Every structure is written in structure tokens, then in C-alpha cells.
Amino acid sequence: MTFVGQRSKKESITWFSQHVSSGKAAFFAQYGLDFVPGYREGVFLWDVESGKRLINCHCNGGVFNLGHRHPVVVDALKQALDELDIGNHHLLSEHRAALGRRLAELAPGDLPYSVFAVGGGEAIDLxxxxxxxxTRRPGIISVRGGYHGHTGLALAAGDPQYREPFGPLAPGFQQVPFGDVEAVAAQMNEDTAAVLVETVPATLGMPIAPSDYYAELRSLCDRHGALLILDEVQSGLGRTGRMWAIEHWADPRRGGRCVEPDILVIGKGLSGGIYPIAATCYRQELNPFLHEHPFIHISTFGGAELGCVVALTVLELTATPGFLPRVRELAERLATGLAHLQERYPDTLIEVRQLGLMIGLVFPDESCGPLMTKLMYEEGVLAIYANHDPRVLQFLPPLIMSDLEAEESLGALDRALALLSRIRGWAIIH
Ligand SMILES: Cc1ncc(COP(=O)(O)O)c(C=O)c1O
Incomplete structure (x- = not known):
């Protein structure tokens, strides 16, 4: 191989520690996670040296929805490289136009315009x-424990642990508990520009909102002239068994069709795992401002033409008839397996939160998520705890996972749960 394993693992870890991030190197050493990703394909990642193989049920929050190096996406990029490059972000573009149009066709509601970004944080900022x-108003209401990225306004909308060292940040941000419409109503006033929510908040441990939550948020925003912004950076693009997670929440005022956001933000999986791209999709009514000021928000690499080809390919694969039904079938298979595991370990696996393949496994206390991350790693599955609720292990299988791989992941989970139950039992006795 030309790119994988060119130097010893020890040297890579030393160089990483000396020249990239000493803190990350120390963190992984402390947890005994000395895995350096080498060859990768489909649902699997191999360590660069030891040959240890992991099933990737972390998926970088959806970046690897289609697995690693999906051959159709890789071929599209290879072919595009024969003709295209990043393009010039100031000029018109055939490829940004095509991607914008396809997103408008697939969007949950009437969102005809898209602005492209390099990553989710930048797209949230826009x-x-x-x-x-x-709205010409300053107020932004977001969810406590939510996560929208580490750039300026996204950071201000997120959890205090990431923003406190960097103050003073932009004013006008308030946070409310997830799933609580009354709390939003209490903060909403004539200064509120928008309510920003991850449709399924991943870093908060995948709580699933009540069935009327988004319709009520929509009405509340409409009554106060505020906008509803949905962050589907993780939950979009098929992760929940629908193209968009919001499709699981009907709006009675739209004859049972799904709640329609004013702005939808997507990223991660749009990249196919091979070319960074994210998007802010918005309604016609919001267009006059950017029409009048077309150069007021620009991004040199946002919407790179090579990335547009990749993103269009990802959308075609995800929209192929049969793709989303298969995601739902896999989700049901996993739901059955997880229900069995809950029966076997009722005191350890205390709750399963699941919407399609967006899954949060809830354990009794905050030591369990990090411990399960390590136990699952030892059992050959990469799954990482929810940073804003460490009782929860995020479990995000690639959408292209086979039944056999699903069984293998459940087997690993079974063994890890057995160990966790024993460790907890031992800790209680002693
Ligand atoms: C829900 C959500 N929104 C936004 C972001 C930010 O995306 P990025 O890291 O591409 O800036 C993330 C990243 O994890 C995310 O999970």
C-alpha cells in the first residue's frame, strides 16, 4: 500500500504527540486505545500495524453513513478529478447549481436555496x-447540551464547556432543556430570531422528542415571527430510516406532512467520507437578504466542485429505491437484538433510544459510557459515549451494514454488557 503503514505505529504516535496534539495522544494512551486507523473499507477499520479490526459504529456521527470508501462515491471522485477542481467560489457553477437543485427536490418542505460550506459549524454559523x-433580531434559543460545532455562532449556541474559555462570545444566546416547549415559550419574545435544535441531539445521547414537539415549536416560532432551524448534520441523510429525521414528526397543520423547518443544516454524511462539504438549505422568504448581499458570506472551499460531485452521488445512493427501506429493516433487526439484550441485562442496559440507526444505549451512571467505549473497543466495535451525557453510548452503525455484521456487533455488545454487569456487580459488593 502506498499511503497506509509507511512508518511504524510507534513513530506515528510520537510524531502525532510532538507535532499534532500532545493532549489527544495522552488521552488515548491513558485509555489504552492505541488504535491508529490504517486500511479501511465498508463497515471496517483496521489498525495500521496490529491488524486489529473494528466495526465502525461511531461513523464520525454519520460521515461514514455509506461505510468507508464506498466504491461508487470513490469512482465519482476519481472521474471528477479528470475534469474538475475546487472551482472558484465567486463565480457561477454548474456543479453547485446541480447540487442545490437536487437538495431542493429532496428537502423536507420548501427549501429551494442552499449555501455550501466546508463543515457543519460553518453551515450553522450561516x-x-x-x-x-x-428577522433583524438578535435572540437565538438553542438546547442545553446540544452541539452545533466549534465555530463562532455555533459555539455560542452550544454547551458551556466548549465556550467558557473563549469569552466574551456573541451575545443573544439562551439555552433551554430539550423536548420542553414551555421552556422555549418562556424565553421567546420579540427579540427572538430563531430556535435552533438538532432534530435528534446526538451529543446529548439521542433523546427522542415527543411526537408533538416540533409541530409545537413550529407554531410557537410562527406566532412570534421567529425561524425554526433544524440541525440534521448527524440525523439527516438516511440515518433514521427516512431521508430527514424531521420526517418522523408530522405537522397537523400540513395535513400530516412533516414539520417544515425554515432552515435545514446538513453536513457529515454529505461528504461520502471522502470530500468535506456541508450545506445550509433555506426557504424562499429568506432569500432577499442574500440576494441583495450575494458576497456577504463566502467560503473559498465551501461547495468545492469536486465535493459537489461527491455529494450528488451520496444523495443518489441514499435516494435509490430500496435504500431507506433496507435501513429500516436493519434498524428493526437491531431493535429486536437490543430488546433481547435489555432483557438479559436489565440493570445495566436501562434504556434503548432508537430512531432508525440513530441509537443511544443508556446505562445507570456516568462511568458506564466511557467504560463501554473501552469494552466495545476490546470486543472489536468502535462506539463512543455521548459527551454531554456519559451515561449513554452512541451506537451509529453504517447504513450499509449487512445482517451478518449487525449480528457481529450485537455479539460484541452482548459480551461487553456481560463484562460491564460483572464490573458493576463487583463494585457494588466492594
Ligand atoms: C449535530 C452537529 N451539528 C454540527 C456539527 C459541526 O460539524 P463540523 O464538525 O463539520 O463543523 C456537528 C459535529 O459533530 C454535529 O454533530
Whole structure:
């Protein structure tokens, strides 16, 4: 191989520690996770040296929805490299136009425009800028424990642990508990520009909102002239068994069709895991501001033409008839397996939160998520705890996982749960 394993693992870890991040190197050493990803394909990752194999049920929050190096996506990029490059972000573009049009066709509601970004944080920043510019109001209400990225406005909307060292941040941000419409109503006033929510908050441990939550948020926003921004960076693009997670929440005012956001933000999986790209998709009514100021928000690499080809390929694969039904079938298979595991370990696996393949496994206390991360790693599965609720292990299998791989993941989970139960039993006795 030309790119994998060119130097010893020890040297890579030393160089990483000396020249990239000493803190990350120390963190992984402390947890005994000395895995350096080498060859990768489909649902699997191999250590660069030891040959240890992991099933990737972390998926970088959806980046690897289609697995690693999906051959159709890789071929599309290879072919595009013969003709295209990043393009010039100031000019018109055939490829950004095609991607914008396809997103408009697939969007959950009437969102005809898309602005492209390199990553989710940048796309969230634009969503918030657009909300403020359109409404001419400063207030942003977001969810406590939510996560929208580490850039400026996204950071201000997120958890205090990431923003406190960097103050003073942009003013005008308030946070409310997830799933609580009354709490939003209490904060909402004539200064509120937008309510920003991850449709399924991943870093908070995949709580699933009540069935009327989004319809009520929608009405509340409409009554106060505020915008509803949905962050589907993790939950979008088929992760929940529907193209968009919001499709699971009907709006009675739209004849049972799904709640329609004013702005939808997507990223991660849009990249196919091989070319960074994210998007802020928005309604026609919000367009006058950017029409008048077309160069007020630009991004040199956002919407790179090579990335547009990749993203279009990802959308075609995800929209192929049969793809989403298969995701739902796999989700049911896993739900059955997880229900059995809950019966076997009722005191350890105390709750399964699941919407399609967006899964959070809840354990009794905050030591369990990190411990399960390690136990699952030892059993050959990469699954990482939810940073804002460490009782929860995030379990995000690639959408292309086979039945056999699903069984293998459940087997690993079974063994890890058996160990966790024993460790907890031992800790209680002693
Ligand atoms: C829900 C959500 N929104 C936004 C982001 C930020 O995306 P990025 O890291 O591409 O800036 C993330 C990243 O994890 C995310 O999970």
C-alpha cells in the first residue's frame, strides 16, 4: 500500500504527540486505545500495524453513513478529478447549481436555496447569520447540551464547556432543556430570531422528542415571527430510516406532512467520507437578504466542485429505491437484538433510544459510557459515549451494514454488557 503503514505505529504516535496534539495522544494512551486507523473499507477499520479490526459504529456521527470508501462515491471522485477542481467560489457553477437543485427536490418542505460550506459549524454559523439578518433580531434559543460545532455562532449556541474559555462570545444566546416547549415559550419574545435544535441531539445521547414537539415549536416560532432551524448534520441523510429525521414528526397543520423547518443544516454524511462539504438549505422568504448581499458570506472551499460531485452521488445512493427501506429493516433487526439484550441485562442496559440507526444505549451512571467505549473497543466495535451525557453510548452503525455484521456487533455488545454487569456487580459488593 502506498499511503497506509509507511512508518511504524510507534513513530506515528510520537510524531502525532510532538507535532499534532500532545493532549489527544495522552488521552488515548491513558485509555489504552492505541488504535491508529490504517486500511479501511465498508463497515471496517483496521489498525495500521496490529491488524486489529473494528466495526465502525461511531461513523464520525454519520460521515461514514455509506461505510468507508464506498466504491461508487470513490469512482465519482476519481472521474471528477479528470475534469474538475475546487472551482472558484465567486463565480457561477454548474456543479453547485446541480447540487442545490437536487437538495431542493429532496428537502423536507420548501427549501429551494442552499449555501455550501466546508463543515457543519460553518453551515450553522450561516444559518444563524441569516436568521438574524432576515428577522433583524438578535435572540437565538438553542438546547442545553446540544452541539452545533466549534465555530463562532455555533459555539455560542452550544454547551458551556466548549465556550467558557473563549469569552466574551456573541451575545443573544439562551439555552433551554430539550423536548420542553414551555421552556422555549418562556424565553421567546420579540427579540427572538430563531430556535435552533438538532432534530435528534446526538451529543446529548439521542433523546427522542415527543411526537408533538416540533409541530409545537413550529407554531410557537410562527406566532412570534421567529425561524425554526433544524440541525440534521448527524440525523439527516438516511440515518433514521427516512431521508430527514424531521420526517418522523408530522405537522397537523400540513395535513400530516412533516414539520417544515425554515432552515435545514446538513453536513457529515454529505461528504461520502471522502470530500468535506456541508450545506445550509433555506426557504424562499429568506432569500432577499442574500440576494441583495450575494458576497456577504463566502467560503473559498465551501461547495468545492469536486465535493459537489461527491455529494450528488451520496444523495443518489441514499435516494435509490430500496435504500431507506433496507435501513429500516436493519434498524428493526437491531431493535429486536437490543430488546433481547435489555432483557438479559436489565440493570445495566436501562434504556434503548432508537430512531432508525440513530441509537443511544443508556446505562445507570456516568462511568458506564466511557467504560463501554473501552469494552466495545476490546470486543472489536468502535462506539463512543455521548459527551454531554456519559451515561449513554452512541451506537451509529453504517447504513450499509449487512445482517451478518449487525449480528457481529450485537455479539460484541452482548459480551461487553456481560463484562460491564460483572464490573458493576463487583463494585457494588466492594
Ligand atoms: C449535530 C452537529 N451539528 C454540527 C456539527 C459541526 O460539524 P463540523 O464538525 O463539520 O463543523 C456537528 C459535529 O459533530 C454535529 O454533530
Amino acid at each position: 444559518a444563524l447569520k441569516l436568521a438574524r439578518a432576515h
